[in-house]
Amino acid sequence: MKRGRKPSIDAADITRAAIAVADAEGLAAVSMARVAQELGNATMALYRHVKSKDELLALMWDSAMEEPPPLPDGEWRDKLGFWAKAVLTAIRRRPWFLQIPISGPPVGPKNLAWLDSALSALEGTPLGPGEKIGVVMGLSTFVQGEARLSFTLSQGFEENPAQFNHQYGQTLREVVDPREMPSLAAVIEAGVFDLDDVLDVGDIGADFDFGLRLFLEGVAGHIRGRE
Structure with missing residues (x-):
C-alpha cells in the first residue's frame, strides 16, 4: 500500500507549530526536529520554508504577540497606558517570548502593528516623529523589563x-x-x-502602575515644555 503524501506546509504552519511547542513545553524545547515532529513532516522539509532556527525564532517573536487591541477613546496618556498594559498582558500569556534573543529592530507585521498603534496614541501632540519613536521605544523597554523581572522572580519563587x-x-x-x-x-x-510575601501579585501590579504613571508624567512634562 502506498503511503499518502504528507500535507504541504509553509512558514506560517511551521511558526504556529513552533509556538504550540513553546506554549506546551517552553522555548528550550523548540528545535527544527521537534517542530517537524509536531507537523508530522521530515525535518529537512522545514528548511525549504524556514532557513534556520534563528529565522524560526524571529518568526515566533513576531507571531507570539497576536494583533494589538483597538485603543480606547481619550487623551494620549489614556491610550498609551492602555497600550502598555495590553503589551504586558500579551507577554504574560507567553512568557517564553522574553527568552527570544532580539537581533534587530521590529520588521514583522505583528510587531509593526503594535508600533503603529502606540504611535497613533501620540497623534495630536506637538512631538516630532523622532520624539514619538523615542517615547514608544522607552515605554516598550519599560514594559518588557517589568515583564521580564516579574517572570524571573516568579521562577525563583517556585524554586x-x-x-x-x-x-x-x-x-x-x-x-x-x-x-x-x-x-x-x-x-x-x-x-x-x-x-x-515579597512577591505579592498585587504589589507587582501596583509597582507596574506606579512606574507607568511616572513614565507618562515624564512624557507629559516634555510635551508641556514643547507647547
Whole structure:
C-alpha cells in the first residue's frame, strides 16, 4: 500500500507549530526536529520554508504577540497606558517570548502593528516623529523589563519560596552596612522589605502602575515644555 503524501506546509504552519511547542513545553524545547515532529513532516522539509532556527525564532517573536487591541477613546496618556498594559498582558500569556534573543529592530507585521498603534496614541501632540519613536521605544523597554523581572522572580519563587518571605528583610539587615549603603539601609529600617510575601501579585501590579504613571508624567512634562 502506498503511503499518502504528507500535507504541504509553509512558514506560517511551521511558526504556529513552533509556538504550540513553546506554549506546551517552553522555548528550550523548540528545535527544527521537534517542530517537524509536531507537523508530522521530515525535518529537512522545514528548511525549504524556514532557513534556520534563528529565522524560526524571529518568526515566533513576531507571531507570539497576536494583533494589538483597538485603543480606547481619550487623551494620549489614556491610550498609551492602555497600550502598555495590553503589551504586558500579551507577554504574560507567553512568557517564553522574553527568552527570544532580539537581533534587530521590529520588521514583522505583528510587531509593526503594535508600533503603529502606540504611535497613533501620540497623534495630536506637538512631538516630532523622532520624539514619538523615542517615547514608544522607552515605554516598550519599560514594559518588557517589568515583564521580564516579574517572570524571573516568579521562577525563583517556585524554586525557593523561603527567600521571598519576611526573612528577606532580616537578611538584608545582616548584609547591608549602613556606613557603606546609607540610603538602602534607611529603606530597610523603614520596614519596606518586612513582608510575609515579597512577591505579592498585587504589589507587582501596583509597582507596574506606579512606574507607568511616572513614565507618562515624564512624557507629559516634555510635551508641556514643547507647547
